[in-house]
Amino acid sequence: MGGLEEEKHARYIVSVEKKKDDFEALLIEHLRMNGAYWGLTTLDLLNKIGAIDVDEVVSWVMECQDKDCGGFAGNLGHDPHLLYTLSAVQVLAIVDRIDVLDIGKVSDYVAGLQNDDGSFSGDMWGETDTRFSYCAICCLSLLGRLSKINVEKAVNYIVSCKNLDGGFGSAPGGESHAGQIFCCVGALAITGSLHHVDRDLLGWWLCERQCKDGGLNGRPEKLADVCYSWWVLSSLIMIDRVHWIDKEKLTRFILNCQDKDNGGISDRPDNAVDVFHTYFGVAGLSLMEYPGLKSIDPAYALPVDVLLSSHVPSSYH
Ligand code: GRG
Numbered sequence: 001m002g003g004l005e006e007e008k009h010a011r012y013i014v015s016v017e018k019k020k021d022d023f024e025a026l027l028i029e030h031l032r033m034n035g036a037y038w039g040l041t042t043l044d045l046l047n048k049i050g051a052i053d054v055d056e057v058v059s060w061v062m063e064c065q066d067k068d069c070g071g072f073a074g075n076l077g078h079d080p081h082l083l084y085t086l087s088a089v090q091v092l093a094i095v096d097r098i099d100v101l102d103i104g105k106v107s108d109y110v111a112g113l114q115n116d117d118g119s120f121s122g123d124m125w126g127e128t129d130t131r132f133s134y135c136a137i138c139c140l141s142l143l144g145r146l147s148k149i150n151v152e153k154a155v156n157y158i159v160s161c162k163n164l165d166g167g168f169g170s171a172p173g174g175e176s177h178a179g180q181i182f183c184c185v186g187a188l189a190i191t192g193s194l195h196h197v198d199r200d201l202l203g204w205w206l207c208e209r210q211c212k213d214g215g216l217n218g219r220p221e222k223l224a225d226v227c228y229s230w231w232v233l234s235s236l237i238m239i240d241r242v243h244w245i246d247k248e249k250l251t252r253f254i255l256n257c258q259d260k261d262n263g264g265i266s267d268r269p270d271n272a273v274d275v276f277h278t279y280f281g282v283a284g285l286s287l288m289e290y291p292g293l294k295s296i297d298p299a300y301a302l303p304v305d306v307l308l309s310s311h312v313p314s315s316y317h
Helices: 006-018 023-027 029-045 054-063 082-094 103-111 130-142 151-159 178-190 199-207 228-238 247-256 275-287 304-309
Strands: none
Touching: 006 029, 006 275, 023 029, 029 054, 029 082, 029 275, 054 082, 082 103, 082 130, 082 304, 103 130, 130 151, 130 178, 151 178, 178 199, 178 228, 199 228, 228 247, 228 275, 247 275
């Protein structure tokens, strides 16, 4: 089967970052800030961050900031949202340029989206989701400003989204889903609140996500998808139950999803590649300590050395 095609994946990521008018660029036009985070983190994990022009990235990120409210948009001229604000902060952390931020302004924007019940709205329009709780908590922790929100209420809200199967949903009573579980467990890890998780119950639900083909799915009866290598594995690591899945089979599943000719990783074998799955494939391999890759923090979703140089303590233990 062969190993990870590091060089080809790095070349693929750089080519997508440069192209602005092909099909993939068009698909992610509205969430280009997320794309920048997926792409740059992949390059960094592959030890290839030198392939990008840091000044160009920083000036584009800053152009996406709404100068009135301080939040970041998914692309130039779009509206700000927590989803893109976290990605912007993560990108700046990766290139070691958090110093360009007015931290007070950005953290005020994030903190201002907390609601009375402890939940977070994604933007001024009010939709709430545990994804936004994670974005806010991760972002404020990276900026050293968690004290600007009511952490206790934020944690209680997340706990209210816990289900009888040990998992978490997007809102109270919402179906358990591996993506939401990552958000809730990650936010609890960052705030030192993992005692709210029933580790054996959740660990059982998560390890049941491994399918016959070795890949992981996001909930029962669904197909495996490379991206769950991240959402499921990171959660299992945070609750110390990662030894409950077969890492060798999962590694083989991810490697089988590579485009061995042109680089990039797809959701499942023989499908078209994209930056999202390339990132989560490489990040999943990094969590499994694949040789030659930088290690990634399961709660912050950033390379461990980036957190160390930003003086953010790895907090999932
Ligand atoms: C910093 C890594 C990081 C994340 C930021 C936005 C966010 C926080 C987390 C998103 C978590 C999430 C909900 C992930 C799931 C994404 C996904 C593939 C959803 C697909 O859902 P369905 O229902 O797919 O289409 P299934 O696999 O259930 O059929």
